[in-house]
Amino acid sequence: MTEEEQIRRAGPLTYRGRAIPTTTTDQRLLDRRGPTDWVHTDPWRVLRIQSEFVEGFGLLSELPSAVSVFGSARIEPGTRYYNLGVEVGRKLAEAGYATITGGGPGMMEAANKGAQERDGRSVGLGIELPFEQSLNPYVDVGMTFRYFFVRKTMFVKYAQAFVVLPGGFGTLDELFEAITLVQTRKVTRFPVVLVGSDFWGGLRDWIEGALLENGLIKSEDMDLVQQVDDPAEVVELIRRVHKDLERKNGQDS
Numbered sequence: 001m002t003e004e005e006q007i008r009r010a011g012p013l014t015y016r017g018r019a020i021p022t023t024t025t026d027q028r029l030l031d032r033r034g035p036t037d038w039v040h041t042d043p044w045r046v047l048r049i050q051s052e053f054v055e056g057f058g059l060l061s062e063l064p065s066a067v068s069v070f071g072s073a074r075i076e077p078g079t080r081y082y083n084l085g086v087e088v089g090r091k092l093a094e095a096g097y098a099t100i101t102g103g104g105p106g107m108m109e110a111a112n113k114g115a116q117e118r119d120g121r122s123v124g125l126g127i128e129l130p131f132e133q134s135l136n137p138y139v140d141v142g143m144t145f146r147y148f149f150v151r152k153t154m155f156v157k158y159a160q161a162f163v164v165l166p167g168g169f170g171t172l173d174e175l176f177e178a179i180t181l182v183q184t185r186k187v188t189r190f191p192v193v194l195v196g197s198d199f200w201g202g203l204r205d206w207i208e209g210a211l212l213e214n215g216l217i218k219s220e221d222m223d224l225v226q227q228v229d230d231p232a233e234v235v236e237l238i239r240r241v242h243k244d245l246e247r248k249n250g251q252d253s
């Protein structure tokens with residue numbers, strides 16, 4: 001066979017004669033390191049972001065009905081609020097819901113603990129932080145994310161409701177993002193339940209006094225968030241809101 005008659009196929013590619021590369025694709029992949037700056041560029045980050053979505057969807061897509069539970073990373077075990085978080089996790093598990101938390105310490109740990117104690121699915125979606133931190137020991141199914149926004153997508157996509165326990169800036173961020181998504185109709189309405197009126201009452205009053213009174217929100221926006229004290233009420237409320245929404249959607253269609 002002459003050189004011109006020779007053919008090499010490489011995956012979907014065909015080379016003939018002098019165009020045939022002198023090395024194989026595998027050789028070029030495995031032999032060379034080359035410059036490394038591209039790992040710090042946005043196109044490469046896009047692939048990493050994509051892989052987080054793929055892993056997250058893969059991990060969570062077959063999860064049963066779930067509730068995302070948010071709350072402080074700083075509450076210590078044995079405190080009143082920690083015990084409240086444990087009880088919420090228990091009640092969700094008893095009602096058949098998986099509990100999804102941020103996988104960290106404090107209220108996240110409490111809710112995962114309660115879920116695990118009642119044989120519920122206990123899920124932790126951790127976040128890479130500047131300091132070393134592993135998922136809390138009560139997480140049965142977990143993933144640690146590099147990107148906050150990818151992780152937030154998972155909290156919303158795989159939960160039928162948000163439960164918000166006492167917390168700081170992180171918790172407020174998660175609460176207000178949820179309300180904004182519903183208010184702007186970027187997601188189908190879902191229940192958002194604040195637990196602990198001693199903690200949340202002041203914020204509700206402020207929202208009413210400052211936001212509603214100044215016309216910065218509409219009166220119906222006040223209904224986007226519900227408030228309870230007893231963990232047993234959390235599940236009842238989630239079911240009631242879902243029923244109301246189903247009825248309303250039925251009327252609209």
Ligand SMILES: C/C(=C\CNc1ncnc2c1ncn2[C@@H]1O[C@H](COP(=O)(O)O)[C@@H](O)[C@H]1O)CO
Pocket residue numbers: 069070071072073074101102103104105108126127129133166167168169170171172174
């Ligand atoms: C500060 C400490 C740990 C931080 N670790 C966290 N791990 C996972 N998720 C976290 C962490 N910190 C914040 N979050 C997310 O925000 C919410 C809690 O924030 P807050 O400011 O404490 O209210 C929580 O729902 C997480 O999703 C101490 O060791």
